[in-house]
Amino acid sequence: MANKISRRDFFGCSAALGGAALLSSSPILTSCSGGSSKMVPLKKKGEYYIPVLADKADPGRELKVGLIGCGGRGSGALHNVLNAADGIIVHALGDVYEDRLNDVRAMLQRDRGIEVPSENCFIGFDAYKKVIDSGVDMVIVTTPPLFRPYHFQYAVEKGIHCFLEKPIEVDAKGYRMNIATARQAQAKGLAVICGTQRHHQRTYVEAYDLIQQGMIGEITGGNVYWNQDQLWYRERQQGWSDVEWNIRDWVNWTWLSGDHIVEQHVHNIDVFMWMAGGITPIKATGFGSRFRRVTGDQYDNFSIDFEFENGVRLHSMCRQINGCDNKVGEIVHGTKGVWSSFDHAIKDWNGNVLWAYNHAENEAKFAQHDPYTLEHVDWVNHIRKGEPLDEATLCAQSSLAGIMGRESAYTGKEITWEAMSASELDLMPANIESGVLDLASYKVPVPGDK
Amino acid sequence: MKKIYIVLIAFALGVALTLALDTVYVRSSQDNSCMSCHVHPDAEASWKQSVHHNGSTGTTTGCAECHLPPEGSSARFFAKMKLGGRDLFSYIFKNKENINWEAKRELQYAGKIVFNESCEKCHENLLPKGVSDDAITAHLYYEENAEKLNLQCISCHLDAGHVIPGYSHSKMNLAPQKKEGKIHEAPATIASFADFEETIPGTAESIVMKAIPGGTFLMGSNENEPLRRDDEGPVRKVTVSSFFMAETEITWDQFWAFYGETMSEGRTPPSKIYANNSRPDVDAVSGPTPPYGAPDQGWGAGSRPAITMQHYAAETFCQWLSLKTGHKYRLPTEAEWEYAVRGGTDTPYWFEGSPKKYSDEGFWRKFSSADTTIIASCAIYSANSGNRTGEPASVAANPFGLKNMLGNVMEYCSDWYAADAYSQMADGAVDPKGPATGTEYVVRGGYYASDAKELRCAARAHTETARWLTTDPQNPKSIWWYSDIKGIGFRVVCEVPEGIY
Numbered sequence: 001m002a003n004k005i006s007r008r009d010f011f012g013c014s015a016a017l018g019g020a021a022l023l024s025s026s027p028i029l030t031s032c033s034g035g036s037s038k039m040v041p042l043k044k045k046g047e048y049y050i051p052v053l054a055d056k057a058d059p060g061r062e063l064k065v066g067l068i069g070c071g072g073r074g075s076g077a078l079h080n081v082l083n084a085a086d087g088i089i090v091h092a093l094g095d096v097y098e099d100r101l102n103d104v105r106a107m108l109q110r111d112r113g114i115e116v117p118s119e120n121c122f123i124g125f126d127a128y129k130k131v132i133d134s135g136v137d138m139v140i141v142t143t144p145p146l147f148r149p150y151h152f153q154y155a156v157e158k159g160i161h162c163f164l165e166k167p168i169e170v171d172a173k174g175y176r177m178n179i180a181t182a183r184q185a186q187a188k189g190l191a192v193i194c195g196t197q198r199h200h201q202r203t204y205v206e207a208y209d210l211i212q213q214g215m216i217g218e219i220t221g222g223n224v225y226w227n228q229d230q231l232w233y234r235e236r237q238q239g240w241s242d243v244e245w246n247i248r249d250w251v252n253w254t255w256l257s258g259d260h261i262v263e264q265h266v267h268n269i270d271v272f273m274w275m276a277g278g279i280t281p282i283k284a285t286g287f288g289s290r291f292r293r294v295t296g297d298q299y300d301n302f303s304i305d306f307e308f309e310n311g312v313r314l315h316s317m318c319r320q321i322n323g324c325d326n327k328v329g330e331i332v333h334g335t336k337g338v339w340s341s342f343d344h345a346i347k348d349w350n351g352n353v354l355w356a357y358n359h360a361e362n363e364a365k366f367a368q369h370d371p372y373t374l375e376h377v378d379w380v381n382h383i384r385k386g387e388p389l390d391e392a393t394l395c396a397q398s399s400l401a402g403i404m405g406r407e408s409a410y411t412g413k414e415i416t417w418e419a420m421s422a423s424e425l426d427l428m429p430a431n432i433e434s435g436v437l438d439l440a441s442y443k444v445p446v447p448g449d450k
Numbered sequence: 451m452k453k454i455y456i457v458l459i460a461f462a463l464g465v466a467l468t469l470a471l472d473t474v475y476v477r478s479s480q481d482n483s484c485m486s487c488h489v490h491p492d493a494e495a496s497w498k499q500s501v502h503h504n505g506s507t508g509t510t511t512g513c514a515e516c517h518l519p520p521e522g523s524s525a526r527f528f529a530k531m532k533l534g535g536r537d538l539f540s541y542i543f544k545n546k547e548n549i550n551w552e553a554k555r556e557l558q559y560a561g562k563i564v565f566n567e568s569c570e571k572c573h574e575n576l577l578p579k580g581v582s583d584d585a586i587t588a589h590l591y592y593e594e595n596a597e598k599l600n601l602q603c604i605s606c607h608l609d610a611g612h613v614i615p616g617y618s619h620s621k622m623n624l625a626p627q628k629k630e631g632k633i634h635e636a637p638a639t640i641a642s643f644a645d646f647e648e649t650i651p652g653t654a655e656s657i658v659m660k661a662i663p664g665g666t667f668l669m670g671s672n673e674n675e676p677l678r679r680d681d682e683g684p685v686r687k688v689t690v691s692s693f694f695m696a697e698t699e700i701t702w703d704q705f706w707a708f709y710g711e712t713m714s715e716g717r718t719p720p721s722k723i724y725a726n727n728s729r730p731d732v733d734a735v736s737g738p739t740p741p742y743g744a745p746d747q748g749w750g751a752g753s754r755p756a757i758t759m760q761h762y763a764a765e766t767f768c769q770w771l772s773l774k775t776g777h778k779y780r781l782p783t784e785a786e787w788e789y790a791v792r793g794g795t796d797t798p799y800w801f802e803g804s805p806k807k808y809s810d811e812g813f814w815r816k817f818s819s820a821d822t823t824i825i826a827s828c829a830i831y832s833a834n835s836g837n838r839t840g841e842p843a844s845v846a847a848n849p850f851g852l853k854n855m856l857g858n859v860m861e862y863c864s865d866w867y868a869a870d871a872y873s874q875m876a877d878g879a880v881d882p883k884g885p886a887t888g889t890e891y892v893v894r895g896g897y898y899a900s901d902a903k904e905l906r907c908a909a910r911a912h913t914e915t916a917r918w919l920t921t922d923p924q925n926p927k928s929i930w931w932y933s934d935i936k937g938i939g940f941r942v943v944c945e946v947p948e949g950i951y
Contacts, residue, residue, distance in 0.1 A: 180577035422925035
C-alpha cells in the first residue's frame, strides 16, 4: 500500500507520512533483524500454508455431514471425520447403488451405533444433489473421480463445505470446472480439502516447512514412485448394465478413474508440485503399457518425464503388477540438498543429515498421527472458525499433471500444460443414466501409427 | 508579529488552494463533468444500455471507473493529466463535427482509454458462478498470459461499457442467413477470354471475373519511389500469363455460402482437416469451425469484404469454389497480384499522385492536410474509411476493371513471404511463384486503416500468425480465423481453361 498514493493523500500533504511508511517497510531495515541462517527461503513465512495438526478438532457448533459415494474410501472418511471431531452428525448418505449404501449404513450402526434415517438415504445418479440439499453443512465426496467436478460444483453452489477424495478430475473439462469452482468456494468462504492426505502428515508437513525455508536450496528436480501390486477388479455379473459394471469395476476404467497414474499416483506427483512451491509442469513425455490388468481399458504401468520452468525435471513411475518390487514415495532435489520420504530426512549433497523427522519426540508430543484423521481435524477447525481453505486448486493441478502424463503415454506425444488445460477432452459419456455404453469403443490405447 | 501573519495567511491560502484543487480533481472525474465536454450523444446513450449501467445488479459504473486507472494509484493521477489535457485541447481547438466517434470505439483506440487494472479492481474473480466452459478456458488463458502478451479485457468484451449493435464475443451458433435470390443451377460457361460472371451452383451467389490479359511488367519499386521499403526491390522484369481475377474482394455473402456448406462443428484436429482436404479425390472439403464473436465486427456483411479468415480458410474457399464450378480457382501469386493492380501503369499508384503528397506521415502534415480527392475516389483507406471496411461499389476501378486492390482489406497471395524474394527471383521470370518455403504468406494492398504509403502498388506485407492470434485462447489455436486482425481478406483468380484464348 505504501507505494500507492491516493488522491486525497496526494493533495492532503501526507507525502511525509507516506515516505515514513515506505521507509518502515524497507527491506534494508527489516533484513537486519534476522538470524544468522544462510538459508534463502523459497517463500516467506505466511506466504505458504502450514496446517495446525492438532490431535482433535476444537469443540464448537454441531456439524451435519453427508456422504456422497458409499465405497471403501467413503466409509473410511466417515470414520476419519468422526475420529477427528466431536459434534459431527452423519446426516445423509448417497450412492448410485443401494447395496453399497446399505453396507455403509449397517457399518455405521454396527461400529458407531449411528442410525441414518431412511429419508436421508438417497439412491441414483442424482443422489448427490439430494444429499447436498438435505440440510448438511459439509459433504464427503468419494465417488469415482469422473463425477467429482460436478458434485463439487453443486456443493459450492449450495454453500456446502467439501472433502474431495483425490484425484478430483479425469479430464480437461473437469480441470476447468474445478479451478472455477475452487475460486467460487473461496469467494463464499468455504473450507475445501482433498484426499491428498500427505499435506496433513506430520512427517511431510515438517519437511515442507523446512524446504520452503530453503533447507535444500532451489528445487532442481525429483523422483516419485507408486509401484504396487495389482488392484482389485470385478468381472461383469448378470443383470448389470454396461455402466453398472464399469462403476463397480471403476479402478480399471479410464473414463471413471483417470487410469492409475491419475487415480493413485497423483499422490506422489502432487507431493512434488507442493514441495516445490506449487509449480505446474510445462510438458510431459512418457511411456506406459498394459501387461497383466484383467478388466477395463487402463494400463498397468507408466513412466513419465515432466518438465517445469527453468529446466526443473520430475521423473514419475507407477505400476500395478504383482510379483515386482514395490516402492511408494517421493524424493525432491535442491541445489543444497535432497529430501526423501523414504527416510523422512534432508541431507546435503555430501550425505550429511541436515534434518530427520524425530519420531520419538513427536510420538510423545502428539496422540494423533493418522494423516487421514488430521486432515479432517483441519477441515472441521476451518469450518467452525468460518475460515476458508482451498486445497482444490493444487489438487486440480496435480490431477491435470497426471492426466498429461497419461495422455502422453497413450498417444506417444509430448503433451504441454497449455494444450492439456485448454483441451476439449471430456470423458463423461453422453447418456450415462441409460446404462448403455459403446463398450467396443473403450479400447486399451496404443501409441503411434502402424 | 507581521511575519507570523504572513506565514499564517500563506498557509491558509495554501490549504484553500489544495482543497480547491482536490475538489476539481474529484469533481472532474464525475459522470456529469465528463459528459459536459464529451458531447457526442451516443457515448451516454450506449453506456446507459450497457451492462455497466443497465446490468442485472442495478449498479452503475461511471466514466472514470473504466477510463482511468483505479482510484488510489499514482497511475490514475498521471493518466488523468494526460487524457484530461488531450480532451481539453480537442475541446478548444478541434472541430467536433469532424470527430468520428464510431471509429474510436474500435479496439485499436479504445484500448488506449480503458485500463485492465480498473476492470480487475471490480472483477476480482474471473471465474464467477455460472461461468461457461469457453469462458473458463479464455480467462485462464488471460490469467496466464495477460502480462506476457499484453492481453486486454476489451479484446473480447469491447461492448462492456458501451453497447455496440451486432457485437458479440461468444461462439457463432448458426451459419448466417443465406442471401435470398435465384439459386444458380450451373456454373458459368467460359467460352472465350473475356470478363464473365461465375455463378456458384446451389447458391444465389455469383462472382464477377475480369479477364486479365498476360504481359510483361516491372515488379517492385525503384529506389527513387518515395516511402518505399527495401523488400520491394530490386525491380524485376516479370511475365505473367493470362488469368481471370475477381472484380472485388470475396464478400461476406460469398464467404458465408461456403461456410454454410462446409462448416465443421466441434474441433477437428488440424492434421485431420489437412489430410482430408489434400486428398486428390476429395469431393467434400472440410470448412471452418464456428468463429467466436461476429466476424463482420457488426459493420454489416452483404457485399462488404469477408475478413478475419486465415490464409488456409481462403485456400479452402478456392478449393470449394473449384469443386462447385469445375473451374480452377486459387489465390493469386504475388506477381499476378502486382501485375493486376498496376493495370499497365508503372507509377507508385495506378492513379495520379505521389505517396509523399498523400501520406499523413511527416511533421508538416500536422499543419496542412493532404489533398486526397483522387486517392479517396479509388481506394478505401484511413482518410475515408471511418476505420472500417466499406462497400466495394464506392470506389473507381483500375484499368483492368478491378476495385479496391489497394484498399479496404489486405489480400492474401499464394506466395511465401521473404524480404529478399525479388533478389532470389531471376530477371525475366515467367509466372514466378515465390520462395519454395517460408513461415508467413505474402499479403498485398493496404486496408481501411492504412496510410497512403501502404497503398502503393509495390508495397509488400505478410501474415503475422502469432500476433494475429494473440487473443485466441484455444489450444491448438484456430486454423480458420484470426482473433487480432480485422483488415485481412482475399480475392480469387481463375485459371484460363485449356483451349480458351
